[in-house]
Amino acid sequence: MSDAMELLRRADPAAGVPVGPGDADEVIRRAAHDVTTYEIDPPRPVRRRAVLLAAAGVAAVLVAAGVGVAVLRGSDAPPVTPEAPSTGPSTGPSTGPCLSDLAGRIEPTPYDRGSGRFEYIRTDTAGGRTADTGKGGFARATWRADVQQWVADDGSGMITTTRGPVTYADRESEEFFAARPEMLGQQEPTKVFGPGAFQRRPLPAADPAALAEQLSEPRDNGPSQALVNVATLNQRHWLLDAAHRAAVLRFLAGVDGVACAGEETTPEGRTGIRVTAPLGRGPHPSPGDQGGWALLFDTRTGELLASGGSGQGATWHVRFLERGHRDALR
Numbered sequence: 001m002s003d004a005m006e007l008l009r010r011a012d013p014a015a016g017v018p019v020g021p022g023d024a025d026e027v028i029r030r031a032a033h034d035v036t037t038y039e040i041d042p043p044r045p046v047r048r049r050a051v052l053l054a055a056a057g058v059a060a061v062l063v064a065a066g067v068g069v070a071v072l073r074g075s076d077a078p079p080v081t082p083e084a085p086s087t088g089p090s091t092g093p094s095t096g097p098c099l100s101d102l103a104g105r106i107e108p109t110p111y112d113r114g115s116g117r118f119e120y121i122r123t124d125t126a127g128g129r130t131a132d133t134g135k136g137g138f139a140r141a142t143w144r145a146d147v148q149q150w151v152a153d154d155g156s157g158m159i160t161t162t163r164g165p166v167t168y169a170d171r172e173s174e175e176f177f178a179a180r181p182e183m184l185g186q187q188e189p190t191k192v193f194g195p196g197a198f199q200r201r202p203l204p205a206a207d208p209a210a211l212a213e214q215l216s217e218p219r220d221n222g223p224s225q226a227l228v229n230v231a232t233l234n235q236r237h238w239l240l241d242a243a244h245r246a247a248v249l250r251f252l253a254g255v256d257g258v259a260c261a262g263e264e265t266t267p268e269g270r271t272g273i274r275v276t277a278p279l280g281r282g283p284h285p286s287p288g289d290q291g292g293w294a295l296l297f298d299t300r301t302g303e304l305l306a307s308g309g310s311g312q313g314a315t316w317h318v319r320f321l322e323r324g325h326r327d328a329l330r
Contacts, residue, residue: 116325223257
């Protein structure tokens with residue numbers, strides 16, 4: 001037994017990493033109360049302490065604290081590991097000069113001066129399930145969904161979700177879910193909501209400092225929190241006008257750890273600037289390379305085109321297909 005413990009000690013990725021009093025308990029608390037789902041739900045108020053923790057980072061701290069790791073059976077899981085979060089504006093030189101340049105030359109969109117009862121957003125969104133098979137392995141299934149969202153100023157609106165074909169990680173995964181179809185859920189019905197159902201956070205002024213107050217929280221998550229919050233602002237809350245799009249770009253340009261990573265073209269033929277930030281790089285960084293989060297901004301309008309994991313070959317979790325104003329549902 002002592003030999004096994006010695007081998008585990010040597011392989012421990014958190015060996016030598018200081019863990020302050022209460023740190024492990026805080027990680028466990030956050031992991032227990034922030035289960036991120038990749039299902040399409042009605043927009044909800046953004047929790048100020050929303051935390052995206054990588055499984056590897058959580059496991060490392062739990063190992064260091066001597067706590068066992070449990071896997072939730074049938075929990076949601078994205079096809080790509082999500083990223084961590086952000087530290088706020090940098091006091092040093094800008095790490096995103098490409099964003100400042102884009103902010104100074106963005107072009108208008110058709111909806112900048114448009115009007116209508118509903119703000120309309122259509123996305124192509126990733127969904128999935130990961131389940132413990134009980135036999136020492138995991139079953140994984142993923143899919144894409146076409147999601148359309150209408151939101152009025154009074155909080156009423158509608159969401160339609162059309163799920164595409166399910167893809168399985170392997171034959172064992174396919175057989176596992178075939179025997180348990182209820183774990184994959186059903187096709188989402190159209191949901192119509194009355195006034196007050198959509199509770200959107202107030203949109204800050206079109207100023208980088210004002211946006212930083214909302215979009216950098218919680219700061220202890222590291223720079224990718226800013227990217228996650230910008231994606232949430234776009235997907236769940238508002239159509240951003242030209243002034244706000246420019247302010248978002250200038251805000252991100254000042255976040256220490258955010259960097260430009262070249263251009264990329266979406267399947268829809270729109271070219272964007274890829275912006276990345278590392279996971280686990282907050283005030284108490286996780287050991288090892290945890291990957292990163294990425295956003296893709298249109299090179300002409302500054303619109304957010306996509307968001308997702310930034311690893312090589314990673315699939316965008318969300319692609320924005322349409323935005324605009326509508327006078328009626330549908």
